[in-house]
Amino acid sequence: MPRSPAKTPRKSARRPLFEPLEQQPAYGRVAAAIEQKILARSLRPGDPLPSETELARQFAVNRSTVREAVRRLESAGLVGRAAGSKRLRVTRPGHAATASSMSRALTLDDVTFIDLWEAMLAIAPRTAALAAAHARPENLERLALCIQTVETARGSEAAVAGVVDFFGSLAATSSNRVLILAMQPVTRLLAPSLRRMIDRVPQGRSRIVVAQRCIVEALRKGDANEAQSWMTRHVQDFRRGYEIAGISLDTRAGDA
Amino acid sequence: MPRSPAKTPRKSARRPLFEPLEQQPAYGRVAAAIEQKILARSLRPGDPLPSETELARQFAVNRSTVREAVRRLESAGLVGRAAGSKRLRVTRPGHAATASSMSRALTLDDVTFIDLWEAMLAIAPRTAALAAAHARPENLERLALCIQTVETARGSEAAVAGVVDFFGSLAATSSNRVLILAMQPVTRLLAPSLRRMIDRVPQGRSRIVVAQRCIVEALRKGDANEAQSWMTRHVQDFRRGYEIAGISLDTRAGDA
DNA sequence: ATCATCCGATTGTCGGACAATATACTGGAC
DNA sequence: GTCCAGTATATTGTCCGACAATCGGATGAT
Structure with missing residues (x-):
C-alpha cells in the first residue's frame, strides 16, 4: 500500500476536496438503473421489460443507447427472452x-x-x-x-x-x-x-x-x-x- | 419428466432428423467470435482490440452491431478499457x-x-x-x-x-x-x-x-x-x- | 370455444452524422 | 538526440432516421 509514506503535506493529499466525479457513459447508467430495479426486486423475474422505444423515451436517450445497455444486462443474465420470443423479460441469472x-x-x-x-x-x-x-x-x-x-x-x-x-x-x-x-x-x-x-x-x-x-x-x-x-x-x-x-x-x- | 410415456412412435421422436438451426442475432455471433478468440488465447489479456469501425469492416456488419457485441463482452469482463482510455483491451475477468x-x-x-x-x-x-x-x-x-x-x-x-x-x-x-x-x-x-x-x-x-x-x-x-x-x-x-x-x-x- | 388471418408493435440491422477527446504525429527548444 | 507543445487524425459516445422480418394480439370464420 503506497498510501501514506510521506507525511501528508496537505489536507488535499489525504482527502481531495473533490473526487473524480464518475462519468459513466449513458449506456452504463441506463444499465445500472435497470439492474438496480431488478436487484431491489422492484422488477421481478418474469416481468416483461418495456419496449426499447419506451425505455428510450423514459430515460430520454436514443434507442441505440438503450440497446447497448440491454446487451449488458442480457450478458449478465439479468434479462433474457424466452425461446422464439421477442419481448425481453426479467430473469434471475439462470444457473446456466x-x-x-x-x-x-x-x-x-x-x-x-x-x-x-x-x-x-x-x-x-x-x-x-x-x-x-x-x-x-x-x-x-x-x-x-x-x-x-x-x-x-x-x-x-x-x-x-x-x-x-x-x-x-x-x-x-x-x-x-x-x-x-x-x-x-x-x-x-x-x-x-x-x-x-x-x-x-x-x-x-x-x-x-x-x-x-x-x-x-x-x-x-x-x-x-x-x-x-x-x-x-x-x-x-x-x-x-x-x-x-x-x-x-x-x-x-x-x-x- | 414427460419424456417418453408413449412408446416412441417414430424414430424422429427420439432423434429428430433436423435440430433447430441456431439463429443467433448478428451481435451475438460477433460477440461469440471475439469471445472464442479470447478463450482460445488467440487474443491475450492486454492485447488491444481493433477499433469498432475496423471490426465492423472485418465482420461486414454495421458499427452499431459491433457495439452491441462489445457491450456483451464488456459486461462479461472479457474486454475493458483502462481508466480514461479509449482503446478497448482484452482483460481476463478479474475475480472481483x-x-x-x-x-x-x-x-x-x-x-x-x-x-x-x-x-x-x-x-x-x-x-x-x-x-x-x-x-x-x-x-x-x-x-x-x-x-x-x-x-x-x-x-x-x-x-x-x-x-x-x-x-x-x-x-x-x-x-x-x-x-x-x-x-x-x-x-x-x-x-x-x-x-x-x-x-x-x-x-x-x-x-x-x-x-x-x-x-x-x-x-x-x-x-x-x-x-x-x-x-x-x-x-x-x-x-x-x-x-x-x-x-x-x-x-x-x-x-x- | 377453436382456429386461421390480418395488422400493429417490436426487434434487428443498417446508413449516416456530429461533438468530444484520446492518440499519433509534427516541429521546435534544449 | 531528447523532450515538450501544438496540431491533425482516429475513435468513441450519442443521436437521428429507415426498413425488413416477425411476434403478439385482435379480428373474424367455423
Whole structure:
C-alpha cells in the first residue's frame, strides 16, 4: 500500500476536496438503473421489460443507447427472452448463465484438473450428505435415470453427459443453492477429460455406475454418512481413473 | 419428466432428423467470435482490440452491431478499457467481477444463511487442508495480519472485513483457483450477518481469533488434518454464534 | 370455444452524422 | 538526440432516421 509514506503535506493529499466525479457513459447508467430495479426486486423475474422505444423515451436517450445497455444486462443474465420470443423479460441469472461465466473465468485462469478434482472432493461429498437429508422419490428417480444413461449410452459423450447430469441432479437434490451453482462449472470443465478417461479405461464406466448406485442407495436410506463416504470414494476413483488413463493432473482444463 | 410415456412412435421422436438451426442475432455471433478468440488465447489479456469501425469492416456488419457485441463482452469482463482510455483491451475477468456476478446470482436466488453456511462447511475445511500443504511464510504472515485486524479493529465492520480477508487469503494460500473463486461470494454474502453476530455476541470475536490462530498454527506445521478439523470446528462455531445471536438461519442473505 | 388471418408493435440491422477527446504525429527548444 | 507543445487524425459516445422480418394480439370464420 503506497498510501501514506510521506507525511501528508496537505489536507488535499489525504482527502481531495473533490473526487473524480464518475462519468459513466449513458449506456452504463441506463444499465445500472435497470439492474438496480431488478436487484431491489422492484422488477421481478418474469416481468416483461418495456419496449426499447419506451425505455428510450423514459430515460430520454436514443434507442441505440438503450440497446447497448440491454446487451449488458442480457450478458449478465439479468434479462433474457424466452425461446422464439421477442419481448425481453426479467430473469434471475439462470444457473446456466452464471455457470458459464464461471467456467470462462476458470478457463482463463488456467485452472488445472487437480484444482477441479480437489474442488470436487471438497463439495461433492457434503453435497451427497445434504442430498441424503432432502432426497425425495422424484430425485431418486432422476438420479437413477442418469445412471442408466451412463450405463447404456453407446458413445462416451452421452455417458459423460449422464455423469455430469448425475452430479447436477445430486446438487439439485441437496437443494442448496450455493452447491448447485458451484457444481455446474466444475463438472462442465471436468467433462472433456472425463470423456477421455472413459475412452481409455474400459472398466471406468462400470466403476462409475457401481459407485453412483451405492450413493443413490444411501440416499434412499437417508444415510448421510454413507452417502458422503461413498461419494468420497467415488471422487477418489476418478483420480485413479485419470492416472490409469495417463492423463496428467496438472494439464489445463481448456474448454474450447 | 414427460419424456417418453408413449412408446416412441417414430424414430424422429427420439432423434429428430433436423435440430433447430441456431439463429443467433448478428451481435451475438460477433460477440461469440471475439469471445472464442479470447478463450482460445488467440487474443491475450492486454492485447488491444481493433477499433469498432475496423471490426465492423472485418465482420461486414454495421458499427452499431459491433457495439452491441462489445457491450456483451464488456459486461462479461472479457474486454475493458483502462481508466480514461479509449482503446478497448482484452482483460481476463478479474475475480472481483466474477465473484460479484455470482453474488448477484445467489442473492436473486434467495440463498439463505443455511445454504451459505453449509457451503462453507463443505469448502473451508478442505481449503484449509490444501493450504497446509502449500503454505509459505508470506501466506502465514498475511493470515496473521488478518487475525490481528479482527482482534484489534474498533468497529465490527472492520473486524468482519478481517474475517472475510482471512478466508480469502486462506483460499489464496491453497492456490486452488476453483476454491479461490468459490470462497469469495460465499464470504461476501455471509459478511453482513456475521457483522450482526459479532455485534450481538460479545465473546464471538475472540472465539474467532482463537480458532483462526489454531488454524494458522496448523498451517505452519504443515498439518493438513489438524488444519481441516480446526476449520470444521471454526465453521461450526459460526453457526452456534448465529443461534446465540438469534439470527434465523433461513433468512435470505439479501445483499443490497 | 377453436382456429386461421390480418395488422400493429417490436426487434434487428443498417446508413449516416456530429461533438468530444484520446492518440499519433509534427516541429521546435534544449 | 531528447523532450515538450501544438496540431491533425482516429475513435468513441450519442443521436437521428429507415426498413425488413416477425411476434403478439385482435379480428373474424367455423
